[in-house]
Amino acid sequence: MSRWxxxxxxLVVCALLTLVAVFAFMGMLAVFVAQSAPVWRSxxxxxxxxxxxxxxxxxxxxxxxxxxxxxxxxxxLLVATPAGIGTAVFASEFLPRRARLAVKVAIExxxxxxxxxxxxxxxxxxxxxxYRALQPFDPLSGDTxxxxxxxxxxxxxxxxxxxxxxxxxxVPASQRxxxxxxxxTATETALRVTLPQAWPGLLGALLLAGGRALGEMIAVFLVVxxxxxxxxxxxxxxxxxxxxxxxxxxxLGGPEINIAxxxxxxxxAMVALGLVLLVLVATLTLxxxxxxxxxxxxx
Amino acid sequence: xxxxxxxxxFRTATGLCACVACGLLVVIVWAICQxxxxxxxxxxxxxxxxxxxADGGIFYNVLGTGILVLxxxxxxxxxxxxxxxxxxVYLRGRPLGAMLGLFLQVLNGVPSLLFxxxxxxxxxxxxxxxxxxxxxxxxLGFMILPTVCVALVERIAALxxxxxEAAAGLGLRRSQIIRSVILPQTKGGLITGSLLGLAxxxxxxxxIMFTATVFAGATVPRxxxxxxxxxxxxxxxxxxxxxxxxxxxxKVWGAALTLLALVCxxxxxALPARLKxxxxxxxx
Numbered sequence: 001m002s003r004w005x006x007x008x009x010x011l012v013v014c015a016l017l018t019l020v021a022v023f024a025f026m027g028m029l030a031v032f033v034a035q036s037a038p039v040w041r042s043x044x045x046x047x048x049x050x051x052x053x054x055x056x057x058x059x060x061x062x063x064x065x066x067x068x069x070x071x072x073x074x075x076x077l078l079v080a081t082p083a084g085i086g087t088a089v090f091a092s093e094f095l096p097r098r099a100r101l102a103v104k105v106a107i108e109x110x111x112x113x114x115x116x117x118x119x120x121x122x123x124x125x126x127x128x129x130x131y132r133a134l135q136p137f138d139p140l141s142g143d144t145x146x147x148x149x150x151x152x153x154x155x156x157x158x159x160x161x162x163x164x165x166x167x168x169x170x171v172p173a174s175q176r177x178x179x180x181x182x183x184x185t186a187t188e189t190a191l192r193v194t195l196p197q198a199w200p201g202l203l204g205a206l207l208l209a210g211g212r213a214l215g216e217m218i219a220v221f222l223v224v225x226x227x228x229x230x231x232x233x234x235x236x237x238x239x240x241x242x243x244x245x246x247x248x249x250x251x252l253g254g255p256e257i258n259i260a261x262x263x264x265x266x267x268x269a270m271v272a273l274g275l276v277l278l279v280l281v282a283t284l285t286l287x288x289x290x291x292x293x294x295x296x297x298x299x
Numbered sequence: 300x301x302x303x304x305x306x307x308x309f310r311t312a313t314g315l316c317a318c319v320a321c322g323l324l325v326v327i328v329w330a331i332c333q334x335x336x337x338x339x340x341x342x343x344x345x346x347x348x349x350x351x352x353a354d355g356g357i358f359y360n361v362l363g364t365g366i367l368v369l370x371x372x373x374x375x376x377x378x379x380x381x382x383x384x385x386x387x388v389y390l391r392g393r394p395l396g397a398m399l400g401l402f403l404q405v406l407n408g409v410p411s412l413l414f415x416x417x418x419x420x421x422x423x424x425x426x427x428x429x430x431x432x433x434x435x436x437x438x439l440g441f442m443i444l445p446t447v448c449v450a451l452v453e454r455i456a457a458l459x460x461x462x463x464e465a466a467a468g469l470g471l472r473r474s475q476i477i478r479s480v481i482l483p484q485t486k487g488g489l490i491t492g493s494l495l496g497l498a499x500x501x502x503x504x505x506x507i508m509f510t511a512t513v514f515a516g517a518t519v520p521r522x523x524x525x526x527x528x529x530x531x532x533x534x535x536x537x538x539x540x541x542x543x544x545x546x547x548x549x550k551v552w553g554a555a556l557t558l559l560a561l562v563c564x565x566x567x568x569a570l571p572a573r574l575k576x577x578x579x580x581x582x583x
Contacts, residue, residue, distance in 0.1 A: 008472065008473065008474035009474065010384075010473075010474035010477055010478065011389060011473075011474060013381065014380075014381040014382075014384045014385050014389065015381075015385060015389075016381075017377060017378050017381030017382065018381055018382045018385045018399070020378070021378050021382060021441075021444060022399075022402065024441065025402070025406060027421075028413075028417045031417060031420055031421065032417070035420065082316065083316045083319055083320060084316075084320075085316075086312065086313045086315070086316025086317070087313070087316045087317040087319075087320045089313045089316075090310075090313035090314050090316060090317040091317060093313075094310055094313065094314070101574060103317060103320075103321060104574060105570060105574070106320070106321045106324050107320060107321075107324075108566065108570060108573070108574075109324060109563060109566070109567075110320070110323065110324045110327075112498055112499075112502075112562050112563055112565075112566040113327065113502075113559060113562070113563075114501070114502025114503070114504075114532060114558060114559070114562055115502070115503075115504070115505075116502065116504045116532045116535045116536050116539075116555075116558075117331065117502070117535070117555050117558065117559055119535075119536070119539060120535055120539045120551065120552075120555055121327060121330065121331075123539050123540070124539070124548075125330065154323060157320055157323070161320060185302055185303070185305070185306040186306060186310070187305055187306040187309040187310065188302070188305075188306075190309070191309070208408065211408045212408070214410070215408075215409070215410025215411070215412065215413070216410070217410065217411070217412040217505045218504045218505055218532075218536060222536075222539060222540065249410065249412055252412055252416065253412060253505065253508070257416075257419075257509070261424070271416075271420070274412075274413050274416050277410060277412075277413065278409065278410075278413055281408055281409065281410055282405055282408065282409070284408070285404065285405050285407070285408030285409075286401070286404075286405055289401060289404040289405070290401075
């Protein structure tokens with residue numbers, strides 16, 4: 001260490017640029033907190049529990065949006081988890097190397113499709129299918145929480161598959177060989193040896209995918225219907241899934257943000273929506289990242 | 300016998316999942332190609348938008364997306380190189396380095412919408428720039444920072460230690476080792492990461508819709524403030540919302556096919572290196 005006493009130009013430049021990036025992020029957080037302050041002072045906790053959002057009456061309650069966000073993310077995860085983890089298990093446990101790579105290429109391409117293209121597919125195709133499928137429940141249109149959830153579910157598939165595949169591949173091959181050597185079938189090896197060891201990685205993958213589902217805006221915006229104040233009569237009933245709703249992100253993406261700028265309280269409420277979204281997503285991402293770091297035991 | 304049946308059943312079930320996933324890709328790409336292909340023509344790429352999207356082409360949209368993406372590259376490449384060097388060389392194996400890694404992971408998770416919101420609050424409103432291509436580039440560049448950075452860090456970590464040891468044995472200082480060994484040996488990581496990041500940046504709508512792009516009425520930006528550009532994703536986003544005119548619909552699918560081709564070709568170039576890295580990282 002003693003040879004590097006005087007910091008080199010490279011070190012100074014690198015350190016400066018790193019600090020710029022870190023402080024830009026901190027500044028971003030600070031701006032969110034500072035600009036949302038008025039609404040916390042005026043609404044307090046009722047910002048979360050209040051079921052009505054009428055900005056002309058200065059009523060700011062995000063409970064229905066939280067509900068919509070959670071429903072969309074839950075439907076998405078419910079669709080994507082079996083398919084994503086199933087694909088990962090099949091690719092990593094049963095397929096020979098080359099076929100596995102082919103599946104991974106397909107999944108990478110699926111991951112590359114922009115969300116606005118998913119949104120276009122949703123608005124043109126999925127919306128009509130859902131409308132027809134939901135006919136028994138007499139929906140007003142094909143713009144429902146269910147539509148948004150299904151669309152986001154498709155978008156999560158590549159994320160879940162790639163992360164789960166990483167988790168499964170990080171289990172040493174020697175363990176699989178040992179299990180097969182003891183006479184276990186490939187299925188038994190996967191279920192009893194690989195999956196139990198890979199579960200932190202799989203759980204991490206679920207959390208990260210959940211974070212993505214909460215934050216996805218464009219595709220949700222196009223098919224969710226953006227109906228404010230849709231609070232269900234019963235939290236457990238499935239009926240509201242066939243109706244339009246609003247999520248935190250679709251609210252933020254809408255034109256209301258331009259109206260809000262003139263009114264400090266309304267603006268604060270909109271920024272607070274962003275802050276809530278940021279805290280939710282950051283928590284899930286942080287938890288997922290930390291859990292994924294727990295590597296399986298070496299042989 | 301029962302064990303064999305379970306084995307077959309499990310294989311079939313997971314195999315079906317894989318078929319669904321790959322089938323989705325085929326269906327989606329087919330749906331877009333089939334609808335977008337008729338719109339593609341020489342005129343479509345060389346003319347500007349006319350009749351609110353029902354006629355004309357997407358020349359300035361492609362150009363605008365190109366400007367945004369290149370600005371994002373110019374923002375993210377130096378920042379990512381610096382952060383990667385700090386994390387993987389200067390702070391290697393120290394708690395602060397690990398924290399920097401965690402910071403990047405969280406940054407990677409931040410919804411792109413929020414980047415757009417912050418760009419709007421800081422640049423459009425507080426600094427009074429109005430909508431500008433530069434804000435879009437800054438926001439997108441910051442958004443793809445983790446992608447570029449992680450690719451570079453992985454490559455630096457995979458660099459054989461004998462390279463660094465040999466350079467140190469020749470009496471090079473750390474900054475000299477970085478400039479003459481580490482950076483030249485790992486520039487592939489920077490390129491791969493940048494391509495992936497650009498693929499992501501090109502397709503994003505949320506970060507630029509409040510900060511950098513408009514639907515019509517912009518051509519080549521001539522300054523910084525109040526100089527928005529057109530862009531492909533925003534074009535698709537707007538037209539898909541309120542258009543039942545068949546002429547418009549064809550044009551939207553054409554734009555979607557163009558965007559898809561752009562994004563896929565960027566990530567396909569980066570794909571071999573990326574797959575290789577993943578396979579090596581989890582080598583068995």
